[in-house]
Amino acid sequence: MRFPMTLTRRMTGYIIKNKMMGKEKFPLVLMLEPLHACNLTCTGCGRIREYKSTIDEMLSVEECVGAAEECGAPVVSICGGEPLIYPEIGRLTKELLDRKRHIYLCTNGMFMRKKLHEFRPNSSFFFNVHLDGMEKTHDMCVERDGVFREAIEGIKAAKAAGFLVSSNTTVYKETDLNEIAELYDFLTGLGVDGFMLSPGYSYSAVQTRDMFMSREEIQEKFRLACALLERYNLMMSPIYLDYLRGERELMCTAWGNPTFNPRGWKGPCYLMTDSHSKSYQEFIEKTPWEKYGYGRDPRCHDCMVHVGYEPSAVLGGNSKLGDGWKLLKWQMVAGTRKPLRTVSIHPSGGNGNGNGNGHGPGSSAGGTGSGKDADREVLPILQ
Numbered sequence: 001m002r003f004p005m006t007l008t009r010r011m012t013g014y015i016i017k018n019k020m021m022g023k024e025k026f027p028l029v030l031m032l033e034p035l036h037a038c039n040l041t042c043t044g045c046g047r048i049r050e051y052k053s054t055i056d057e058m059l060s061v062e063e064c065v066g067a068a069e070e071c072g073a074p075v076v077s078i079c080g081g082e083p084l085i086y087p088e089i090g091r092l093t094k095e096l097l098d099r100k101r102h103i104y105l106c107t108n109g110m111f112m113r114k115k116l117h118e119f120r121p122n123s124s125f126f127f128n129v130h131l132d133g134m135e136k137t138h139d140m141c142v143e144r145d146g147v148f149r150e151a152i153e154g155i156k157a158a159k160a161a162g163f164l165v166s167s168n169t170t171v172y173k174e175t176d177l178n179e180i181a182e183l184y185d186f187l188t189g190l191g192v193d194g195f196m197l198s199p200g201y202s203y204s205a206v207q208t209r210d211m212f213m214s215r216e217e218i219q220e221k222f223r224l225a226c227a228l229l230e231r232y233n234l235m236m237s238p239i240y241l242d243y244l245r246g247e248r249e250l251m252c253t254a255w256g257n258p259t260f261n262p263r264g265w266k267g268p269c270y271l272m273t274d275s276h277s278k279s280y281q282e283f284i285e286k287t288p289w290e291k292y293g294y295g296r297d298p299r300c301h302d303c304m305v306h307v308g309y310e311p312s313a314v315l316g317g318n319s320k321l322g323d324g325w326k327l328l329k330w331q332m333v334a335g336t337r338k339p340l341r342t343v344s345i346h347p348s349g350g351n352g353n354g355n356g357n358g359h360g361p362g363s364s365a366g367g368t369g370s371g372k373d374a375d376r377e378v379l380p381i382l383q
């Protein structure tokens with residue numbers, strides 16, 4: 001089973017109810033950004049640059065919960081910024097769980113050990129840890145040594161405490177997919193429950209554009225990625241993967257994953273900003289949806305990201321006969337996750353010491369190991 005049964009049941013009931021009510025546009029996942037402040041300055045992140053002038057602003061818990069209730073999406077992805085530096089992240093998560101929302105808390109993992117006591121394990125709650133490769137690559141992407149090791153210590157602590165954990169990886173032009181397979185083996189060995197993978201998007205706010213792929217490059221990369229990575233518990237739908245491989249067309253359904261942040265409802269999507277609406281209703285009614293998507297707006301030309309296209313097979317107009325069965329089979333049959341051999345993972349970059357904020361390996365309370373232990377670890381890996 002790829003997702004907890006409660007999520008599948010709630011999501012199916014929610015979609016059927018909305019379709020029976022004749023609703024044309026309804027959201028599946030709320031992208032909730034309680035704040036934009038972050039402890040890192042990753043090269044590929046547009047948020048800290050785009051919202052530089054309002055980086056100190058944050059939503060209250062009541063505003064966050066109000067947004068979830070206003071739009072009604074059954075899943076809330078708490079992102080940002082770094083949500084674990086949001087002062088009331090524990091209370092926010094509890095309030096959303098009390099309202100039967102399924103939560104992905106997207107984090108860079110640096111504060112997981114420190115903040116773990118604010119959460120309780122729940123089958124509707126995932127820590128979703130962003131990792132772009134093994135130690136050397138990841139620390140280079142986030143521009144700080146020691147981040148990979150601390151995130152791994154956070155994952156270990158969360159798994160030991162009984163939490164569900166997934167990982168999220170952005171694929172860039174230079175991403176070595178063999179290294180991603182190595183990463184997935186490593187994480188599978190730690191008990192990580194599932195993996196998300198998405199092509200990077202060239203935000204206008206990001207200076208370094210040559211790291212991002214064209215549409216054709218994304219399709220080529222994901223044909224290879226699917227062949228290499230399908231044995232793992234990938235948490236993207238098979239229809240979205242078909243799309244990423246260039247094997248079917250989908251229309252953008254950005255309204256399926258609306259974004260709410262301190263400036264309001266961000267339109268048209270998580271990636272591009274043309275407006276901020278005061279209410280969800282205004283966001284849905286006033287955004288000129290017909291102007292966005294591949295072939296309509298040049299900024300959308302090389303976008304194949306999950307926030308625009310993952311909900312499309314269910315919500316968009318491109319569904320095919322057999323999609324329902326394909327989705328059901330995918331949900332029931334998770335990746336095989338069989339380690340075939342073991343290798344040692346040596347620290348291949350960085351000095352293992354966090355810098356700048358006192359949250360490097362071994363500095364947080366409640367951890368399960370030290371950076372040195374990671375040097376000696378023997379990890380399962382497939383050939």
Ligand code: SF4
Pocket residue numbers: 252253254268269270271272292293294297299300303304305307308309
């Ligand atoms: S295609 Fe991508 S960038 Fe364009 S509106 Fe959809 S999600 Fe946003």
